[in-house]
Amino acid sequence: MLDKFRQAKQKEIESLRKDFMEGRVPAVYQNGRPSFTEAIRAKGPGAVIAEFKPSSPSQGVIREHANPLDFADIYAANGAAAISVLTEHVYFGGHPDYLFMMKGPGLPLLRKDFIFDPLQVAMTASSPASAVLLIARMFASAAELKQLVDLARMPGLAPVVEIFDQADLDTARQAGADIIQVNNRDLDTLTTTLNQSRSFIRQKRDGELWISASGVSTRAQVEEMAALGFDAVLIGTSLMRADDPGRLLAELTGRL
Template identity: 55%
Template structure:
């Protein structure tokens, strides 16, 4: 399946190369505030433990058509109002009926946007820089080596775009770290077989590095599973098909997001209590 995804990227890359040769690549997007693009990792850390990245996905190879009725604006509004820490936007056209335009259509909601696609070429990073996206997805198995990934990450950083490095196993994780990844997304779906297994997240989370932000993606369909990922140490979960296939995606998101908000409130209270104990101990006179 990955070979098909890669092949589907080639016409778009060829188009971007023609634009680059002609000096007609789109200019990087300008933002009205000094802060620029909404911070992706910062928003996730503030939203919950774990935060929910809610995905706009019209179709997929594993499910076919999921939901063609809701517009990007409809979904952005629902997600923003119901606790999304960020919004993942499928822009791949051939297999997911996505569009780069959806990023612009959803930016009004003020929630950080992740461009989810099968990116291969640095020109696609520059293409992303012309959109409101705060982050882009880099799938380790799409690249031949860590140097190629590092080039994409560094170019993204030059344009204040955060790179989310997607892994399926320990070899992918090693590649992501060699490339300088700071955000790790564990995909529970094997992109060759399309089967999902949460055991992938359960296994890989044991190797989480200090300072990394971790996301569990695919196969998450209940508050209990979201809570489990939080207990395992994931900072966020990415949920797409489950939300888009519900009669009311906003209500479904609200239920999942409440798990992370409640856990974060409890953790924050626990940390505050520990700080108070330390301060009270520091203030006692020596005997």
């Protein structure tokens, strides 16, 4: 699955490399980034990162004609600590411009995409994003991952390193990651189980920030993940499918 996603990004990376070789280097965003870590800690444990995700490989089109501007306002008004913004186009219906469109309410934005080239990090740094997702197993070694972790931190981006198994966690730690996102989805079957988070949280270390992603859809599950030690949960599909996303988010965040 990840190989398929990697292949889909090749055209984008080739375009970025062409721009770089011709001297068109994106300037770092200068209008300030709200701290992703501080926002999570202020509302954690169990802070909700609300995701804007129009489509997915497992669900197909989740919400037609979804307006990122509307969802940014809805998420900010109903207790989200941060917003996860899908920017991958082929499989998730996202676009990098959504980062600019969703910055208005002032919540930290996590750029969620398949990032494995330094120029992708540079492009992210030219946007209002406060954090960038790096998937541990998309890198051949901890040294390669560390390069992007360090590169992200230079312009003030928080590197969120996603893991699926123990080898991923080991790689993340070797790369110096301090924000760990446990993905509850099995990449082979595309099924989810919170047992993944229940198991891995036992390895959380002092000073680390942990996020449980995929499969959380009720307030009871948010409270369970918080009690286990997760600083935040990332919720996307259930919010995007909801008839009233604002009301559902208010329930998930405990406002209702």
